[in-house]
Structures are given as structure tokens and as C-alpha cells.
Amino acid sequence: MTRDTGPAHTLLELLWRHELPPRRGGRGPRQTVSVDEVVTAAIGLADRTGYATVSVRAVAAELGLRPMSLYTYVPSKEALTILMVDAVAFEDTPISPDLPIRDRLTAVARQIRDEFLAHPWLLEVPAWRMVLGPGRMRRYERQLAAVDGSGLDDVAMDRVIAVLSQFATGNARTALAAAHSAREQSDADWWDAYGPALAQMMPAADFPLSTRVGAVVGELYRAPGDPAGDFEFGLQRLIDGILPG
Known part of the structure; x- marks a missing residue:
């Protein structure tokens, strides 16, 4: 039987590399770092400077490698991104089965939100049809x-x-946008600039509830x-609607 060596099979082998038996007698140049080190370097770069800065050349520079040599570890930036997302999923901590159901659901949403706050670049990664690796599968199981x-x-x-x-992701996106704006100008300074002028121009009688x-x-x-x-407010009301009465 001919072994499947297509792109999908190669990517799955990379994702599940720790669960598969090691290959024997591989050809090509000897690897000086591991795939894990490549993925860790890429995550660190994305955390520091954003997803747009992650490239084969940039990650190779992080590791002190020549750009073309990185292709002996990962075939493309797309493949590297999938490995990065799966590695981040391994950061989840277990949710105790002894917790009340309401607390367990709260923990699920909180973990998702915290992950985006810790790794904002994840919001730039397409989530649909993401290839499943052991990290994401373990998360889903938990x-x-x-x-x-x-x-x-x-x-x-x-x-x-x-x-x-979806709720936690949307809220994380708003929280990150607020944090970014606050770094450029404090909320107090922003309101000092716009609040008084708005109060003069906006007829309060036309917007009584808003006022x-x-x-x-x-x-x-x-x-x-x-x-x-x-x-916090939305999550508790969402859980109210989820749990059977």
C-alpha cells in the first residue's frame, strides 16, 4: 500500500507528531531545532508584534536559522498558523468535574476570553475549518x-x-479594542475632548433615554x-437561558 504523503496528510502528521511513532531514516539536512521550538518562537513573535509580522523569514530569524531551512520543519505559514493555534489550546487548564454545572459553563467561556486577551493575534486567524490537532481536540473534550x-x-x-x-470571542474583541484605544488616549482625555461639545450640540429633549x-x-x-x-453580566444571563429550568 502506498503511503499518503499529500499536504493534508503531512499537516496532520505535524499536528499529531507526538502521538505518532517516529519516522525512520528521513532524508534531507539534519534539523537543529524541533518543530515545537519553531511553533513556540512563532507564538512569541505573534504575541509581541502581531500576526502580520509572522513569516517564515521572521520566525527563522528568531531561531537563528536561514529562511529556507524553516521549510524543513513546516511547509508554509498557513501550516505554521494551524500548529500555533493548536499549541495555544494546550494552555487550557482542566475544569474540575466537581464544580457545579453553572461554574463549569462559566469556566468554559472565561478560558476562551482569556486566551484571546493573552494572544490577540488569534482574532486574525480564520476559525472556520481549522484542522484539528490534539490541543483543540483535548479542549473540545474538556x-x-x-x-x-x-x-x-x-x-x-x-x-x-x-x-x-462566540459570546466570549466577541467580548474579547471589544475588550482588546478598548485597551488599544486607551493606550493611544485615556478615556478621561477622550471624554474631556468630546463630552462638553457633544452636550452643547445634542438636544437632550430629542434623546431623553440616551441622555x-x-x-x-x-x-x-x-x-x-x-x-x-x-x-460578567451577559454570561450569567446566557447561562440562565442555557440550563434547563
């Missing part, structure tokens, strides 16, 4: 275990994970919004 015992059927369990993931609610939340948040508070 997430399912967190939902298991809730009284939901298998399809509903999968949907719960999807809904929590009233805006004054209350503006005093509370001292910012245009409160992504962290929104996450």
Missing part, C-alpha cells in the same frame, strides 16, 4: 465534559460550546463602555 450532566442532549451540548465561544442612561453609565464606567462588566 468543554464537552464541562457541559455533560446538564440534562442536554449531544447536539445541544455542542451548541452550548459554540454559543459560549438619562448615558449619564448614569458614564458616571459608573468613566469610559465609553465596560467590556469586562458586560462579559
Whole structure:
């Protein structure tokens, strides 16, 4: 039987490299670093300077290698990205099965949000049809275990994970945007620049609810919004709707 050596098979072998038996007698130049080291270097570069800076040349420079030599480890930036995403998934900590179901669902969403906050470049990576490696599969298994015992059927369990993931991802995106804006100009300085002029130009009688609610939340948040508070508020109400009555 001829062994499959197509691109999909090669990528899966890279992803599942620690679960597969080692190859014998490989040809080509001797590798001076490991695939794990390549992936770690790429994640570190993306964390520091953003996903756009990750390239075969840049990662090779991080490791002190010639650019073309990196292709002996990974076939492309796309393949490297998939390996990076799977490696990050291994950072998840186990969710204790002894926790109440509500706390387990909260932990699922919190882990997803925290991952994006720690690795903002993940928001730039297409999530649809991401090739599954051991990191992402272990995460899915743990997430399912967190939902298991809730009284939901298998399809509903999968949907719960999807809904929590989408909610946490969207909130993380807003939180990162807020943090980026705050680095460029503080919320207090921004409001000092725009608030008084807006108060003069906007007829309060035309926007009575906006004026009233805006004054209350503006005093509370001292910012245009409160992504962290929104996450806590929304997550608990989302879980209220998920769990069977």
C-alpha cells in the first residue's frame, strides 16, 4: 500500500507528531531545532508584534536559522498558523468535574476570553475549518465534559460550546479594542475632548433615554463602555437561558 504523503496528510502528521511513532531514516539536512521550538518562537513573535509580522523569514530569524531551512520543519505559514493555534489550546487548564454545572459553563467561556486577551493575534486567524490537532481536540473534550450532566442532549451540548465561544470571542474583541484605544488616549482625555461639545450640540429633549442612561453609565464606567462588566453580566444571563429550568 502506498503511503499518503499529500499536504493534508503531512499537516496532520505535524499536528499529531507526538502521538505518532517516529519516522525512520528521513532524508534531507539534519534539523537543529524541533518543530515545537519553531511553533513556540512563532507564538512569541505573534504575541509581541502581531500576526502580520509572522513569516517564515521572521520566525527563522528568531531561531537563528536561514529562511529556507524553516521549510524543513513546516511547509508554509498557513501550516505554521494551524500548529500555533493548536499549541495555544494546550494552555487550557482542566475544569474540575466537581464544580457545579453553572461554574463549569462559566469556566468554559472565561478560558476562551482569556486566551484571546493573552494572544490577540488569534482574532486574525480564520476559525472556520481549522484542522484539528490534539490541543483543540483535548479542549473540545474538556468543554464537552464541562457541559455533560446538564440534562442536554449531544447536539445541544455542542451548541452550548459554540454559543459560549462566540459570546466570549466577541467580548474579547471589544475588550482588546478598548485597551488599544486607551493606550493611544485615556478615556478621561477622550471624554474631556468630546463630552462638553457633544452636550452643547445634542438636544437632550430629542434623546431623553440616551441622555438619562448615558449619564448614569458614564458616571459608573468613566469610559465609553465596560467590556469586562458586560462579559460578567451577559454570561450569567446566557447561562440562565442555557440550563434547563
